[in-house]
Each structure stands twice: as C-alpha cells, then as structure tokens.
Amino acid sequence: MTSNFLELKGLYKTFDNITALNNVSLNVSKGEVIFIIGPSGCGKSTLLRAVNWLTPPDKGEVWLEGNLVGSSSSKLTIKEAKLLNNLRAKMGMVFQQFNVWPHLNVLENVVRPQLVVAKRNKANAESKALKILDEVSLHNKIDEWPDHLSGGQKQRLAIARALAMDPILMLLDEPTSALDPELVGEVLIVLKRLVNNGMTMLIVTHELGFASEFGDRLLFMDGGEIIEEGSPKKILTMPKTKRLKMFLKKLDITSFKH
Amino acid sequence: MLEYQIFFDYAPILLIGFWLTIKIVVCAIALGIPLGLFLALGRRSNFVIISFLSTSFIELFRNTPFIIQVFLFYYVLPFYGLRLSAEYIGVLALAAFGSAYFAEIIRAGIDAVPKGQLDSARAIGMTDWQAMRNVILPQTLSIVIPPLTNQTLTLIKESAILSTITVHELTMTGLMVQGETFRPFEVFIMVALLYWALNETIATIMRKFEQNTKKNRKAGSIGNSSTTLKKSTSIK
Numbered sequence: 175m176t177s178n179f180l181e182l183k184g185l186y187k188t189f190d191n192i193t194a195l196n197n198v199s200l201n202v203s204k205g206e207v208i209f210i211i212g213p214s215g216c217g218k219s220t221l222l223r224a225v226n227w228l229t230p231p232d233k234g235e236v237w238l239e240g241n242l243v244g245s246s247s248s249k250l251t252i253k254e255a256k257l258l259n260n261l262r263a264k265m266g267m268v269f270q271q272f273n274v275w276p277h278l279n280v281l282e283n284v285v286r287p288q289l290v291v292a293k294r295n296k297a298n299a300e301s302k303a304l305k306i307l308d309e310v311s312l313h314n315k316i317d318e319w320p321d322h323l324s325g326g327q328k329q330r331l332a333i334a335r336a337l338a339m340d341p342i343l344m345l346l347d348e349p350t351s352a353l354d355p356e357l358v359g360e361v362l363i364v365l366k367r368l369v370n371n372g373m374t375m376l377i378v379t380h381e382l383g384f385a386s387e388f389g390d391r392l393l394f395m396d397g398g399e400i401i402e403e404g405s406p407k408k409i410l411t412m413p414k415t416k417r418l419k420m421f422l423k424k425l426d427i428t429s430f431k432h
Numbered sequence: 433m434l435e436y437q438i439f440f441d442y443a444p445i446l447l448i449g450f451w452l453t454i455k456i457v458v459c460a461i462a463l464g465i466p467l468g469l470f471l472a473l474g475r476r477s478n479f480v481i482i483s484f485l486s487t488s489f490i491e492l493f494r495n496t497p498f499i500i501q502v503f504l505f506y507y508v509l510p511f512y513g514l515r516l517s518a519e520y521i522g523v524l525a526l527a528a529f530g531s532a533y534f535a536e537i538i539r540a541g542i543d544a545v546p547k548g549q550l551d552s553a554r555a556i557g558m559t560d561w562q563a564m565r566n567v568i569l570p571q572t573l574s575i576v577i578p579p580l581t582n583q584t585l586t587l588i589k590e591s592a593i594l595s596t597i598t599v600h601e602l603t604m605t606g607l608m609v610q611g612e613t614f615r616p617f618e619v620f621i622m623v624a625l626l627y628w629a630l631n632e633t634i635a636t637i638m639r640k641f642e643q644n645t646k647k648n649r650k651a652g653s654i655g656n657s658s659t660t661l662k663k664s665t666s667i668k
C-alpha cells in the first residue's frame with residue numbers, strides 16, 4: 175500500500191489551557207519506521223495516544239488502511255466502538271512504564287488478550303505466546319510473576335504481549351526511558367529485529383543513535399507541532415531551526431554527563 | 433448473682449435467632465456486593481444519568497440513619513404493592529445499606545490501580561468491561577478484601593436494628609427472652625457473645641485468606657499507591 179497506510183489529519187488537542195497537539199498531520203507508509211523526538215511536554219505521548227484514539231483529539235481524524243480509527247466530528251456508535259477495538263488490536267502499544275499486568279504471570283500476560291480480544295482458543299494462544307516469548311528471550315520465565323522481572327524483561331514482555339495480537343503497526347512511547355542504562359540494549363535488540371522484519375513503527379525515544387541508524391524518518395516536535403521532519407541523519411547533523419539546535423545541544427550535554 | 437440455668441434454658445432459642453441473623457447477613461452480602469460493584473461502575477460511568485443515579489443512591493444510603501432506611505423499606509414497600517415478610521425486607525434494607533459502602537470501597541480499590549493498567553488493556557483492544565474484568569478488578573481484589581471484611585462486620589452489628597421491624601433475629605430473640613425471664617444481664621451477655629464470636633470468626637478467616645493471597649503473589653504488586661491503602665485498611 176502507498177502513503178495512506180496510516181493517515182493523521184489535522185489533529186488538535188488541548189488540556190485545560192495547554193495545547194498538546196496543534197494541527198498535526200502525518201502520512202505513514204507501510205513498513206516505515208518513524209522516530210519522534212522533542213522536549214518533555216511537547217505532545218509526543220499525546221500524538222501516539224491519538225493514533226489509537228486512547229486520547230481522542232478535539233479535532234481531526236485518524237485512518238488506518240482506509241478504516242476510520244476515530245473522528246472528532248462524530249460520537250462513536252456502538253458499531254464504530256467495536257471497530258475501534260479491532261483496530262486497536264492491530265496497533266500494538268508499548269509504554270514507558272511497561273504496564274504489564276502484575277496479577278497474571280508472564281505466559282498469561284501474553285495469552286489473555288489473545289483469548290479475550292482475538293478470540294483464539296487456548297491451545298493456539300499458548301503456542302503463539304510461547305513462540306513470541308522465545309523471540310524476546312523470555313522462554314525461561316513463563317511462570318514468573320512480572321514483579322520478579324527486571325525492567326528490561328518487563329518491557330520485552332510488554333512487547334511480546336503486543337506482538338501476539340499480530341499488529342500491523344507498533345506505537346512505542348519511550349520504550350527504554352525507564353530502564354537502567356545497562357538494560358537498554360536488550361530491548362533495543364528486540365526493536366531492531368522488528369525493524370528488520372518490516373514492521374511499521376512510530377517510536378518516541380531519546381536514543382538518537384538508534385534513531386539515525388534505523389529510522390526512515392525523524393520528526394522533531396515542539397509545542398504540539400511538528401517543527402522539522404526528514405531523514406534522521408540529515409536532521410540530526412544539519413538541524414534547520416533554532417529550537418532543534420537548542421534541543422540537540424541540551425540532549426548532548428545530558429548524555430555527555432552519563 | 434448470675435443465674436447460670438438461664439444460659440442453658442434459653443441457649444437453643446437464642447441460637448435459632450442467631451441462625452436467622454447469619455442467614456440474613458449472608459443474603460444481604462450476596463446481594464450487596466454485586467450491587468455495590470454495579471454502583472461503583474455506575475458512578476464512574478460516562479453516561480450522566482447512570483452516574484447521577486448511582487451517586488445519589490450511594491450518598492442517600494451513606495448519609496441517613498440505617499434505622500430510618502429500615503422503617504422506609506418496611507412501610508413504603510408494601511405501599512407500592514410489594515408484600516414481603518419482615519425477613520425479606522430486612523435483607524433488602526441491609527443489602528441496600530451495605531451496597532452503598534461496598535460501592536465506595538470498590539471504587540477506591542479501582543482508583544488505586546495505576547492508570548497505565550487500563551491504558552494497556554484498552555490499547556490492546558479490550559472493551560471497557562473486558563478491561564475491568566480481566567485487568568482492573570482482579571488487581572482490586574486484594575486491595576478491597578480488608579475493607580470489605582470490615583464492612584461485613586459492621587453489617588452484622590447493624591442487623592440488630594432489624595429487631596425493630598419484628599424480624600426474629602438474634603437481638604429480637606434476646607429481647608423476647610429477657611421479657612420472659614427479666615434477666616437482662618444473662619440474656620444480653622449471651623447475645624453479645626454470639627455476635628462477637630461470629631465477627632471474630634469471620635475476621636480470622638479473612639485474615640488467613642488475605643495472607644494467602646499475599647503469599648501467592650508478592651505483596652505490593654498492585655503498585656505503590658495501593659500499599660498505603662492496604663496498610664490503612666487492614667482487618668481490625
């Protein structure tokens with residue numbers, strides 16, 4: 175499919191008096207890997223949460239493969255709400271805080287949504303879960319409670335849980351930001367494999383090396399707007415706007431400190 | 433002096449009243465907890481009418497004396513053609529009263545689950561109800577068991593008020609025995625001991641149950657916000 179695999183049209187969102195998204199439009203083609211950077215509070219999370227309508231924008235529309243995910247202009251009918259849940263299942267989301275389910279063990283975390291949402295039978299769901307847990311190297315942890323896992327293992331579990339739904343798009347919101355530095359690598363390995371498998375992804379991150387190596391496109395956001403976009407290497411080495419230059423300078427200083 | 437003979441002579445009839453108290457409370461809880469869950473979800477509903485009705489119900493029953501609620505049920509229900517025995521009316525009144533408190537306990541439990549849990553459930557395609565059922569409520573359980581138990585103990589004590597509408601539960605039986613024997617001290621000591629034994633038994637069982645659920649899964653796994661709630665609401 176061409177450029178309208180995922181389409182964001184004129185997204186606008188305010189919280190109280192804060193403009194989190196200011197008329198953001200974006201076309202994503204299948205297989206594209208898009209990194210999003212920008213200062214804290216600039217609307218990166220809100221943008222990702224608008225894509226699967228977890229945070230419905232005040233204005234705008236989101237389309238996935240020609241299906242309307244959500245539109246601010248009309249209230250959801252029951253049928254549309256059902257369609258939205260189906261579309262969400264196709265958009266795997268990974269959160270900074272992992273949000274794995276502590277009352278279910280590792281295997282159950284991956285099995286449960288397959289049973290409840292995808293309506294698979296237990297045997298199929300379990301064999302699928304085992305296969306994916308193997309891919310993220312958690313096969314020897316299947317009976318473990320999430321509380322006994324390290325941050326890196328929790329995030330790999332969260333990714334496995336999303337992948338078990340056979341997503342066609344992954345939304346990752348600072349997937350490595352809550353991790354100790356020595357645990358970042360094991361999560362990046364999993365993400366790199368996804369890129370190589372051709373997964374379409376929107377990734378919010380501060381890992382600029384990762385972004386410039388694996389990104390097809392990089393967006394720099396500030397104040398709820400996309401300020402610059404283009405190939406990661408070009409944007410990171412030759413920032414055009416003052417705001418991006420300042421942002422990169424700050425990021426450089428902080429990463430230098432580590 | 434205590435007349436010990438009274439203990440033996442009237443124990444059987446008091447036990448009959450005690451048994452009715454147990455049955456009434458069990459029924460009231462069996463009705464009250466589901467109703468409380470319904471009210472808790474109703475209060476959080478996006479539908480204004482549902483949340484208004486749920487909130488009104490909860491606030492009404494939490495902010496009026498139980499004895500007045502009992503009188504209202506007793507005199508108003510028949511007026512609307514619902515002719516039930518005093519026992520059934522007692523169960524309904526106790527269930528309604530309890531459900532208002534159960535609802536608030538469950539709501540606090542739901543609020544104690546970190547918000548990201550609902551996010552991840554919704555993001556993976558679960559409906560609101562699927563998310564509640566599979567992700568939120570199971571995590572709420574270990575948070576709400578201690579306060580729900582305490583509320584149950586309160587209901588057992590409040591059930592004594594049903595004696596005012598001629599339900600022959602433990603307190604009513606005690607009043608009748610005392611009218612016959614004119615030995616209030618012996619009679620009400622027995623009544624008190626029976627209530628105390630029941631509450632102590634339930635509290636002990638629930639403490640064991642709570643310890644077991646904790647052992648099964650590492651404590652504090654619900655997230656930080658709930659550990660404070662847990663501490664402040666352990667079973668007395």
Ligand SMILES: Nc1ncnc2c1ncn2[C@@H]1O[C@H](COP(=O)(O)OP(=O)(O)O)[C@@H](O)[C@H]1O
Binds near residue numbers: 194
């Ligand atoms: N649920 C919310 N309620 C109120 N304000 C919010 C909420 N979510 C985000 N915001 C505000 O919207 C702005 C953008 O937030 P966010 O998208 O989380 O930024 P980022 O992810 O880039 O740090 C911030 O100013 C934030 O405070």
Ligand SMILES: [Mg+2]
Binds near residue numbers: 218219220347
């Ligand atoms: Mg964010």
